[in-house]
Amino acid sequence: MIYLIKEPASQKQIEEMLEILGSYIKLAVDIERGILAGGGELHADCEAVLLEDGSLQTYIWGADWYPLTQEVGYESLINIRPRQNNRSMEIQDSVIRQQVAEIVQQLLGGL
Template sequence: MIHIIHKRATPEQMQQMLEVLGIYIKLAVDIQRGILAGGGELHSDCEQVLLEDGSEQAHIWGADWYPLQQKVGYESLINLRPSVGNRSMEIQDSAVREQINRIVQNLLGGV
């Protein structure tokens, strides 16, 4: 189940987002709005939910959340953006990575 998370996730939301992959959650993070969508099979599924909610594609990045380690992963096909200098699936810009880490930790960390 994909959830859009605007404020700290509840344990129930975390459990539902973990149902798809079990040990981690695929995310799409809107760094402009400070929100995320998580729980789909693909990062693009989460990205689509954010787009339908009013996010702009340019502000959405793919990431993963590993709750047992409380760690963010920064690799996704939706991160391939040669036009903005991101030529790999992993987010290269450290400022973007820091924004994503802050948002994910605030919304999912410790839950």
Template sequence: MIQIIRSRAEPEQMLQMLEALGIYIKLAVDVERRILAGGGELHTDCELILLDDGSEQANIWGADWYPLRQAVGYESLINIRPSANNRSMEIQEPVLREDISQIVQSLLGNVEWQ
């Protein structure tokens, strides 16, 4: 189940987001609004939820959250954006990666869900 996370996630939200893939969560992160949507089978599923919620596509980036390792992954098809100088599935810009990491860690990091 896809959840929009605007403040620190609750354990129940983590469990619901993990239902799709079990060991990690696909995310779409709005770096402007500092929120994320997570839990779909595809990053685009999460991206659509944020777009419907008022986010602008230029501010949304795909990532993954690995709760057991407390780690962020930065690879997604929605990240291929030549117009933003990102020609790869992986987010290339170190400052953007750090911003996404801070958002994800603040909303999902160390949430007890097991």
């Protein structure tokens, strides 16, 4: 199940997003709007939910959330963006990484 998260997620939402992969959740994070979509098998599926909700692709970055350790992973195919100077699956810009981490922690952390 993919959820569009605009407010801190409930424990039930976290559990349902974990159903697909078990130990972590694939995410797409809109750093402009401060929201994310999580769950499903592919970051691209989450990205599609954000795009459908009005997000701009330029601001959407792929990440993973590991609830047990409260850690964020920054690798995703949707992050390969030569036009934005990101030529890797990993988010290379430290400012963008920090924005992603803050949004994920705000919306998913602390449960």
